[in-house]
Amino acid sequence: MTGAPAAVIGLGPMGQAMVRTLLGAGHPVTVWNRTASRAADVVARGATLAATPEEAVSASELVVLSLTDYAAMDEVLGGLGADALAGKVLVNLSSDAPARTREAAAWATERGARFVAGGVMVPAPMVGTDESFVYYSGSRNSFEACAPVLRVLGEPRYLGEDVGLAQLWYQAHLDLFLTTLAALLHAVALVGSVGVPASAFLPDLLATLAGVPEMIGDAAELGRRLDDGEHWGDLSTVTMMGATAHHVTEASCAAGIDLALPLAVRDLYDRTLAAGRGNEDWTSLIDVVRAPAGVSA
Secondary structure: OOOOOEEEEOOOHHHHHHHHHHHHOOOOEEEEOOOHHHHHHHHHOOOEEOOOHHHHHHOOOEEEEOOOOHHHHHHHHOOOOOOOOOOOEEEEOOOOOHHHHHHHHHHHHHOOOEEEEEEEOOOHHHOOOOOOEEEEEEOHHHHHHHHHHHOOOOEEEEOOOOOOHHHHHHHHHHHHHHHHHHHHHHHHHHHHOOOOOHHHHHHHHHHHHHOHHHHHOOHHHHHHHHHHOOOOOOOOEHHHHHHHHHHHHHHHHHHOOOOHHHHHHHHHHHHHHHOOOOOOEHHHHHHHHHOOOOOOO
């Protein structure tokens, strides 16, 4: 049985993975990419290569965008004819800021299209697997109209009518991801300052990283405490953790490596301590993050 058709614009690693997944599930796919040679693999698997973006858009009611950012959408679709997008469902799975997403949705609506934003929460090789999930936001009716096709890419998690929500959740995940990777490299550089090879240190470091969920405890309970403002003290108080933040900064300074990351962490603890909250749990730092101008005791 042939599934509903889709057009995919943008054939980086993520776009190609989505096309392969859709083809594998029996969906006819028309593709376009600025560098046409990138389409060779998916065309060999059965995709149809469009000569222009307008040709790709005309091939299907559902148009999936997998581009560098939303500015790329403007460049690719901005020159289309006045009615080229009328009646289309644009599902933009590119990365950008929530505000830019809302601007793009307004732009698409002015041209008669329905707009859904999304964020794919797995790397390209995992698209279409049981572990894959994708955040979506925007018009519920528009989302539900294309959900049967989108479900092939991963579990769809619809967040609400505010079209910026999917990007907000996506960027929040990347906030954790990018900071974690930066911290990993900083830690490697710290021990490397005395000649310790990364290969010797990383096994222990990654074991610490893997143990973080157990250290912070049940996710539902932690979330409830953050929502309710319950920052009861335990072994990981602001005073104790803040002292450690100072030690990390001092060690980094002595090692001659970059201080931006440890200084940022130390500053969060110092401002929470200055508010008289040293006996509370480390979770009370969230009040400084939420209100950077200050925090009440």
